């Protein structure tokens with residue numbers, strides 16, 4: 001037991017048992033939460049290789065755009081044999097379009113599970129009646145939409161939602177139970193309201209009310225879990241059956257492996273050695289290039305994540321400045337090779353999960 005984390009007692013023994021979402025049996029209770037613009041195929045493949053992840057979900061995808069075959073949308077649906085099990089998250093407000101998109105995805109074997117977005121706060125999504133605005137219709141429209149999607153596909157359908165629109169309208173417990181009756185196989189609850197955006201604290205009490213409202217489906221707690229201590233608190237205070245982690249996984253792709261190890265043995269183990277982190281960074285870049293099908297475009301995609309790596313690895317500022325204007329893989333290798341040869345700087349520690357000094361996005365880019 002080498003870390004401060006090792007002092008945190010693991011959750012109850014039932015956390016060691018695999019979790020099933022309908023017919024889908026998951027090896028771990030820790031899922032990757034969707035982060036539009038980040039949790040694409042290259043990142044998912046890389047994080048899965050580290051280990052410990054249950055289910056991964058795509059970025060939110062517009063149901064109508066799926067049915068229209070929009071090229072950019074098809075890119076978001078890119079997957080691979082190693083990218084399993086996978087949920088595709090769809091958003092929209094029209095029940096027929098949502099059901100049609102779900103059917104289209106399942107017929108093409110692009111998803112083992114369909115997730116319905118009811119959390120997105122951005123105006124572009126909300127003004128169409130989709131995302132978190134679905135949490136406002138408690139009179140039947142939202143439940144009808146969910147039922148249509150469930151009836152359209154033979155795979156598990158899940159919902160990712162917020163606690164409600166604002167503090168006066170905490171509709172998540174009501175909806176979770178209604179969705180369960182409509183055949184939904186699990187819900188994930190981000191413990192904030194739409195009004196909160198990504199600010200303020202996560203309301204564990206609110207998540208607990210959802211756990212208490214459902215009869216037997218799993219409830220995943222979500223929000224601000226960055227390491228073992230946060231996960232322990234989420235489980236203890238909400239009784240959730242599993243946890244979805246978004247930004248914490250960007251800052252530390254080892255978080256799932258650590259959580260799985262903590263649940264199994266009480267010891268989370270390291271958050272990746274220095275060389276493993278360098279390897280992860282290179283693989284992520286290489287996969288972005290493959291995904292985009294173009295070296296320069298892949299490098300441009302990498303620029304927005306380069307700073308996490310340079311911070312986590314404590315690489316000098318000049319390396320960070322070079323990576324944010326990166327144009328090819330050769331340039332990357334020339335920049336990084338001396339650090340791989342030299343090994344970690346003296347103050348660098350692979351054990352400290354609490355202080356991963358990595359800036360992550362506060363929320364989706366569009367304002368709301």
Ligand SMILES: Cc1cc2nc3c(=O)[nH]c(=O)nc-3n(C[C@H](O)[C@H](O)[C@H](O)COP(=O)(O)O)c2cc1C
Pocket residue numbers: 033034035036037058059060089117118119120160190222223224225244245246247248361362363364365
């Ligand atoms: C940049 C960014 C993009 C996001 N995109 C999505 C999305 O496409 N679908 C979704 O359901 N939630 C999305 N979310 C919300 C996250 O899945 C998650 O609920 C939220 O970030 C809280 O969890 P975390 O603290 O573990 O990140 C996004 C969040 C961020 C920061």
